[in-house]
Amino acid sequence: MLILICFFGILLLFAGFRLYLYGKQMREWTRQLQELSPQSNQRLTCFVRDKATKALCLEMNNYIDAQQKAVLKSQEAERELKYTIACVSHDIRTPLTGAFGYIQLFEKTSDEKKQKKYGTIVRQKLVDLEQLLDELFLYTRLTGDAFPMEISKVRLLPLLCEVLNEFSLSFQEQEREPLLSFEDETIEVLGDKQQLRRVFQNLISNALAHGTGTLYIEQKGASLVFQNQVPEPEKLHPEWLFQRFYRTDMSRQGTHAGLGLSIARELVERMGGQIWGERKDTMLCIKIAFAVRMKQEKENLK
Known part of the structure; x- marks a missing residue:
C-alpha cells in the first residue's frame, strides 16, 4: 500500500512539474509574441521537448514566417x-x-x-x-492574369522586313540603316504574329532612340540578335534593361516611358521564348530565343 501511495505521489509530482513547464512555455511564447515586430527575424523558441509542443512551435513559426512575407x-x-x-x-x-x-x-x-x-x-x-x-x-x-495569345507558326524574315519598312523614314533622318543577316530565310517560329510585330517595333524603336550607327540583326537558328553601338556604354546595365521604367537617363528626358523593353520581355515570355541583353565593348546586344528550340538556342548564343 505504501509503495502504491509513493508511486501515485511521484506521478502527481511529475504531472505537476510538466504542468509547470507547459505554463512557463506558454508564458514565454506570450512574451516573445508581444515583443515580435514585423521586421524581426526572431522566432519562437521551445524548451519543452515533447513531440506535440515542438510541432506546435513549428506551426506557429511557419505562420509568423507567412505573415512577415505578406507584410514585406x-x-x-x-x-x-x-x-x-x-x-x-x-x-x-x-x-x-x-x-x-x-x-x-x-x-x-x-x-x-x-x-x-x-x-x-x-x-x-x-x-x-x-x-x-x-x-x-x-x-x-x-501584368494582369489574362492576355490572349494566338500562337501559330510565323515566318521571321517577312515580318521583320515589314516592321523595318515602318521605320524607314526614321533611319533616313538619322542617316542610319539596318543590316540583316539570315542563315535561313524560310525560318518559322511559334508566336503570336501581332505581338511579335510589337516586339520588333519596340526593339527597333529602342535602337533608334538610344543607339548609334548600323543596327545589325542576325538570325541564328530559331534566334534573333539585335545589336548596335551605344554612346555611353559604361552607363548601361544589361541586367536592368528589361525592368519597367528603366532608363540610362535618370532625369527621364525624352518621350518614352521606359516600358518598351519590359513589354517586349513580357510578350516574348508569354509566347514561350526568352529575351536578354548583353554588352560587348560599345555594342548592346539583345537576343531572343524563340519557343521552337529555346534552350538549345540560348546555349548556342552564349
Whole structure:
C-alpha cells in the first residue's frame, strides 16, 4: 500500500512539474509574441521537448514566417505603386507641359509660319502622349492574369522586313540603316504574329532612340540578335534593361516611358521564348530565343 501511495505521489509530482513547464512555455511564447515586430527575424523558441509542443512551435513559426512575407510583400507593393505613380506622372506631364507651352506661343503670334510650326509641334507632343498611354495600357494588361495569345507558326524574315519598312523614314533622318543577316530565310517560329510585330517595333524603336550607327540583326537558328553601338556604354546595365521604367537617363528626358523593353520581355515570355541583353565593348546586344528550340538556342548564343 505504501509503495502504491509513493508511486501515485511521484506521478502527481511529475504531472505537476510538466504542468509547470507547459505554463512557463506558454508564458514565454506570450512574451516573445508581444515583443515580435514585423521586421524581426526572431522566432519562437521551445524548451519543452515533447513531440506535440515542438510541432506546435513549428506551426506557429511557419505562420509568423507567412505573415512577415505578406507584410514585406505589401510594403514592396506600396513602394512599387509610389514609384509607378511618380514615373507615370512625370512621363505624362512632360508632353502635356510642352504642348501647353507651344499653344501659348501659338496664341501670342500672328505669324502664320510660326503658327504652323507650333501647331506641328503640339500635334507631335500629343502623338507622344498617345504612345505613352498606349504603352502604359498594354503593360497593365500584360501584368494582369489574362492576355490572349494566338500562337501559330510565323515566318521571321517577312515580318521583320515589314516592321523595318515602318521605320524607314526614321533611319533616313538619322542617316542610319539596318543590316540583316539570315542563315535561313524560310525560318518559322511559334508566336503570336501581332505581338511579335510589337516586339520588333519596340526593339527597333529602342535602337533608334538610344543607339548609334548600323543596327545589325542576325538570325541564328530559331534566334534573333539585335545589336548596335551605344554612346555611353559604361552607363548601361544589361541586367536592368528589361525592368519597367528603366532608363540610362535618370532625369527621364525624352518621350518614352521606359516600358518598351519590359513589354517586349513580357510578350516574348508569354509566347514561350526568352529575351536578354548583353554588352560587348560599345555594342548592346539583345537576343531572343524563340519557343521552337529555346534552350538549345540560348546555349548556342552564349
